[in-house]
Amino acid sequence: MTVRPIRIYGDPVLRTPADEVTTFDSALRELVRDLEDTVREPGRAGVAAPQIGVSLRVFSYNVGGVVGHMVNPVLSDHDGEQTDEEGCLSLPGMGFDTTRSESVTATGFDQHGEPLVIKGTGFLARALQHETDHLAGRLYVDTLTGDVRRQALRELRRVVPRR
Numbered sequence: 001m002t003v004r005p006i007r008i009y010g011d012p013v014l015r016t017p018a019d020e021v022t023t024f025d026s027a028l029r030e031l032v033r034d035l036e037d038t039v040r041e042p043g044r045a046g047v048a049a050p051q052i053g054v055s056l057r058v059f060s061y062n063v064g065g066v067v068g069h070m071v072n073p074v075l076s077d078h079d080g081e082q083t084d085e086e087g088c089l090s091l092p093g094m095g096f097d098t099t100r101s102e103s104v105t106a107t108g109f110d111q112h113g114e115p116l117v118i119k120g121t122g123f124l125a126r127a128l129q130h131e132t133d134h135l136a137g138r139l140y141v142d143t144l145t146g147d148v149r150r151q152a153l154r155e156l157r158r159v160v161p162r163r
Contacts, residue, residue, distance in 0.1 A: 002034045003041055004052035006089045009139070009156065013050045014090055018057045018135045021071045024113035028058070032069050032111040035060035040067060044089065046127045048134030051090055059131035063124045070116055073108040073132050082122065086130065086140050096152050098140050100126045 007013055021028060031054060039047045039060040048059040060069045080102030087095040103121040106128045110116045120128045130140055141152045 001037045004034050004038050006038075006047070006051050007053055009091050011053075011090075013053055013055055014134070014139065015137045016050070016055055017137045018048075018050050018055045020057050021109075024071075024109070024111065028056075028071070029111050031056065031058060032060070032071075035069060036067050045123070046131040047089065048131045050134055050137075057135045059135065061124070061127045061131060063127050068118070069111065070106055070118065070128075071109040071111060071113075073106045073128070073135070075104050075106055075129065075132055077103070077105040077119075079103045082126065084126070086126065088130070088140055091139065091141065091156070094141075094152065094155055096141070096144060096148050098126075098143055100129050100143075104128055106132065 031049060034052065035047050035049065035058065038052060039062045044062055046059060046061045049056045057072045058069065060067065078101035081099055082102045083097050083099045085095045086098035102125060104125045106118045106120065108116055118128065133140065141156065144152050
């Protein structure tokens with residue numbers, strides 16, 4: 001079991017769009033194992049490969065006791081809206097109300113290159129959107145607007161030292 005350390009805000013890998021996976025080999029399967037081991041830690045709902053320093057389009061999730069992963073996800077079928085507090089392992093100690101789609105479909109592949117479709121609603125939809133954002137170099141605070149965004153940016157400056 002390998003639980004990998006989480007990269008924290010300020011690390012450039014978190015702001016760089018991840019590369020598409022083109023080879024479904026033993027190295028990818030090891031990465032997926034590490035992501036799934038890392039997301040099994042208490043209080044974790046998702047971990048994207050960039051959060052452990054790997055710039056590839058892969059994430060794991062742990063929602064309702066179900067642990068899984070997706071490679072090269074593409075989101076579609078966004079429907080409805082939900083607003084709830086969202087946090088991020090790469091922004092420790094922060095949490096802000098964030099609006100996301102209530103339901104979404106993620107299409108991609110498993111670690112063996114087999115097609116995979118996950119239809120998520122509620123918290124699973126939120127996790128799929130959050131982790132896919134990581135693969136594009138986006139953080140949930142980028143989705144915030146108005147006063148909430150200003151508050152989040154102030155908090156970031158306060159809790160995360162400048163590099």
